[in-house]
Amino acid sequence: MAIRSLKTGSFSRSLLVGNSFYDPYAYKSIATVSVGSGGSSSVEFTSIPSTYTHLQVRGFHKNSAGAGSEYVAVAQFNGDTAANYSYHYLRGNGSSASSGASLTDAYVLAGYQNSSATSQMGFGGFVLDILDYTNTNKYKTVRSIAGADVNGSGIIDFYSGTWRSTSAITSIKFYYTASNFVQYSRFALYGIRSA
Amino acid sequence: MSSFYKIASYTVPSVEVTSYTFSNIPQTYTDLCVIWSGRGSRASFYSDNGIKINGNLTANSLNYQAHRYYNGSPAAYSGTDGQYPSGYDNGGTSYQYQFSNVRYYFFNYTSSDYKTVLVETTCEQDSATAIFNLNEASMLKNTAPITSLVAFGSTNNYTLRQNSVITLYGIKDS
Numbered sequence: 001m002a003i004r005s006l007k008t009g010s011f012s013r014s015l016l017v018g019n020s021f022y023d024p025y026a027y028k029s030i031a032t033v034s035v036g037s038g039g040s041s042s043v044e045f046t047s048i049p050s051t052y053t054h055l056q057v058r059g060f061h062k063n064s065a066g067a068g069s070e071y072v073a074v075a076q077f078n079g080d081t082a083a084n085y086s087y088h089y090l091r092g093n094g095s096s097a098s099s100g101a102s103l104t105d106a107y108v109l110a111g112y113q114n115s116s117a118t119s120q121m122g123f124g125g126f127v128l129d130i131l132d133y134t135n136t137n138k139y140k141t142v143r144s145i146a147g148a149d150v151n152g153s154g155i156i157d158f159y160s161g162t163w164r165s166t167s168a169i170t171s172i173k174f175y176y177t178a179s180n181f182v183q184y185s186r187f188a189l190y191g192i193r194s195a
Numbered sequence: 196m197s198s199f200y201k202i203a204s205y206t207v208p209s210v211e212v213t214s215y216t217f218s219n220i221p222q223t224y225t226d227l228c229v230i231w232s233g234r235g236s237r238a239s240f241y242s243d244n245g246i247k248i249n250g251n252l253t254a255n256s257l258n259y260q261a262h263r264y265y266n267g268s269p270a271a272y273s274g275t276d277g278q279y280p281s282g283y284d285n286g287g288t289s290y291q292y293q294f295s296n297v298r299y300y301f302f303n304y305t306s307s308d309y310k311t312v313l314v315e316t317t318c319e320q321d322s323a324t325a326i327f328n329l330n331e332a333s334m335l336k337n338t339a340p341i342t343s344l345v346a347f348g349s350t351n352n353y354t355l356r357q358n359s360v361i362t363l364y365g366i367k368d369s
Contacts, residue, residue, distance in 0.1 A: 026364055027199035053204075053362065054230060086321035090264040090328055097262065097269040103321040131232035131296045137358045138232070143296040143317040158264075160317030160328050166292055192230070194204035194362035 026193045028052070035185040039064050042175035043187045048133075050168055052191030055130040057172065059111050059146075060186045062123045063179035070114045070155075071176040074107035075128065077140065077163045078171055081106050087161035094153065108161025110174060111146035114154060123185070124148035128159075134168040198369070200224070204362040205346075211236065211354035214347035217363045222305045222340060224365030231297040233284035234356035235348045240325040241318045242286030243349030245279045246299055248310070248341055252278050252350070261331040267324040280335075282316035283327045284348070284359070293320045294359065304341040309334050 004010070005017035012018060030052075033043045048055070063071040076085075083104040091098045111126030126146035132138055140163045147156035163169075174187055205215045220227070235242020257277030263270055284295040300313045311334055318327040346361045348354055355361075 024200055025198055026201040053360065054232075086319065088264055088319060088326050088328060090262065090269050090330075097271065099264045099267070099269040101267075101323055101326075103323060129230075129296060129298065131230065132294065132358075132360055135232075135358060135360075137292065138294045139290075139292040141232070141294055141296040141317060141319050143298070143315060145315070158315075158328060158330060160264075160296070160319035160326065162293065162319045162321065164292075164321065192199070192364075194201055194230075194360065 028191050030189040030191050032186065032188040035181045035183055037183050039180045039182050041180050042173055043181060044171060044173040045189045046171045048170050048172070048189070049191065050134045053132060053194035054192040055133050055169070056190045056192060057128045058188045059126045059128065059174065060123055061111060061113055062182045062185055063113055063115055063176050064182045065115060065179045067116055069179065070112070071179050072109050073111045073113065073126070073174050073176055075110045075142070076107045076173045077165070077169050078167060080163070080165065084164045085161060087159060090158040092156045108142050108163065109159040110144055112148055112155045112157045114148050114150050116150045121150055122148065130169065136166045136168060138166060139164050140169055198367045200365045200367065202363045202365050204360065207355045207357050207359040209357050211356055213352050213354050214345050215361060216343060216345045218343045220342050220344065221365065223367070225303065225368040226366040227301040227304050227341065228364040228366060229299040229344065229346065229361060230364065231282070231299070231346065231361050232294045233297065233359040233361065234294045235284040235286045236354040236356060237286040240285065240287045240320065240322070241327040242284045242353050243281060243351070244284050244297070245281035245347055245349060247279050247345040247347065248335055248337070249339060249343055250345060251337065254278055256337060257333050257335050259331050259333040261329060264326065264328040277333065280312040280314050280331065280333045282314050283318040283329060285318050285320065290320050301341060306340070307338045309336055309338065310341065
């Protein structure tokens, strides 16, 4: 069936009838990685499109080291393994607050996790925001809220971090420094537009 | 499932500004969110930022609870004399490429109730002490719907540096 444009009078087989596609949503899923039955030493998003303004990653993860093992998933950009990163954290454990920092490191912090003997428990969650990731006039600054509760004990963390590079971010790698992600760990990358 | 729409965005040009106003905000969303990547003109390593609601800058119009990581130490604090929800940008001259990472979230902004605002701020750089991270929950003691937001670099007229990006989003619940 042909559609007629009221603006130009032309006919088209597309509902767009000559108009360019318009997507009103500013928040879009780019990719999701779910770790399979064998586990994985890392999860990486590559070839990240440069068409968004900001990025957000929502992580749900658990390490393979067994009950009581605590790890923080870390993030590394564009394969840069040099000490070009810094981070700070603010932590609460239910009774006290603490803080800490690393000024020359190979990654930023993304999300805390504490494994449990019970398979259903021990997954940590985080929401990590990276602003203006393609702007070559800026270092890349991240903010993450993260935590896990293991049936009454746990941690809530607030992280800041910087990758001291003005390069546009095209890839992000998540990993533990001394453990692997178990099955059902999941990482979802979203793009947020401002244009 | 909610949907996330861009309402307006502003990038600070080479001529720096003290503020930018989002006016005539549509009343068709459930919540508002401002995402802010900023740098300010204050000489210190951090530079204040804030958002005036409906142009209001009245003392004692805002109560807040906060915890922060500042000067190498964590702390919790609160106030009952606020004027506007506030965060922090990077400042000073040593780190020209260092910009903040800030999110303001305004809940139920069209309601006739007091307004709840959450602020998450990171002002990061490679220093043990010269960083400022802040989480703040505020209650604006005003029942008027939010129709305008003024993003500004503090009441001390600090300017917002070039390449700062401030974007207003509307979130619509289904």
